[in-house]
Amino acid sequence: MLASDDDILLQAQAWKEAGRSVAIATVIETWGSAPRPVGSHLVIDGDGLFLGSVSGGCVEGDVVTEAMDVIEVGGSRTLEFGVADETAWRAGLSCGGRIKVYVERLD
Amino acid sequence: MRASDLALLNAERAARRAVVLVTDLESGAQRVVPAASAPADPLSDLITQRVRLGKSGIVQDNGRDYFLTVQAPPVRLLVIGAVHISQALAPVARLADLDVIIIDPRTAFATPERFPDTTVLAEWPDDVLPGLKLDPYTALALLTHDPKIDDPALIAALRAECFYIGALGSRKTHAKRLDRMREHGFHDADLARIHAPIGLDIGAVSPAEIAVSVLAEIIGALRKKPLRAEVEKAA
Structure with a gap:
């Protein structure tokens, strides 16, 4: 089992070295009762496979979609999720917290 | 993130040494700072403080936002x-x-x-x-x-x-x-x-x-x- 975020970064390296395209998502800021602490990682490959978590499962779907786009076009972007957000109807945090997630491609 | 930076992060952690990845949130520019090299870094005090706490987070310096990914070895x-x-x-x-x-x-x-x-x-x-x-x-x-x-x-x-x-x-x-x-x-x-x-x-x-x-x-x-x-x- 990959318990810690550091193990997940080891996996990201292993995926990259195996020739897979990889993006890394990181929780960079939280407000209120966010489910995962700042520094938590989600690692995504070009096929949408992922490891780790940035929330309790509430927003992972959206992060994976954005990550696959980042893998295509490169660069990095910051995503924001929360109940007050306009995206709440499709991906919100039921716990009432808000989180910011930084998504970048592993080059 | 450069694959070489990720490899360095993981290597430092495997050796039980604290290390920080600095990300400029505006430009996306990144650098890896092993804790031992922190004193020579422009963000030395902020990095040292974060390493002690063992906590990642956003810091401000000269009006710019940086995210510090802190990897402290398991205690x-x-x-x-x-x-x-x-x-x-x-x-x-x-x-x-x-x-x-x-x-x-x-x-x-x-x-x-x-x-x-x-x-x-x-x-x-x-x-x-x-x-x-x-x-x-x-x-x-x-x-x-x-x-x-x-x-x-x-x-x-x-x-x-x-x-x-x-x-x-x-x-x-x-x-x-x-x-x-x-x-x-x-x-x-x-x-x-x-x-x-x-x-x-x-x-x-x-x-x-x-x-x-x-x-x-x-x-x-x-x-x-x-x-x-x-x-x-x-x-």
């Missing part, structure tokens, strides 16, 4: 003595995310049955400690009451950088222990690093209560002291 607790207190200390320390290793050469004590889910080394401390690397992310608790077993571990700990050294025993026992350590050439400044009698003074009586007081003292040594020192420095 380890080496317990000398597979005794009753250790049986309570191992599970509570694990709850607090410490990697626990129990060391006791007495094979009747150091058994997997007495310590389920815990690494138990039925060896003399002087045989195994050199291979365990007593680094700044290691705590050492001496719990055997037996100088034959405790003293070699204490000598190794005093020569190393571990962030916490605690020793069980009454003030009288401890006074004798300090005398023995002076004979080994240690000075009062070295000996002041030893927490004895071990544990926060919460009036603990049972082995489980003593275990909680020891764990609390270890957490205090890990989290609180650098902050207090910073406050004093600023004052």
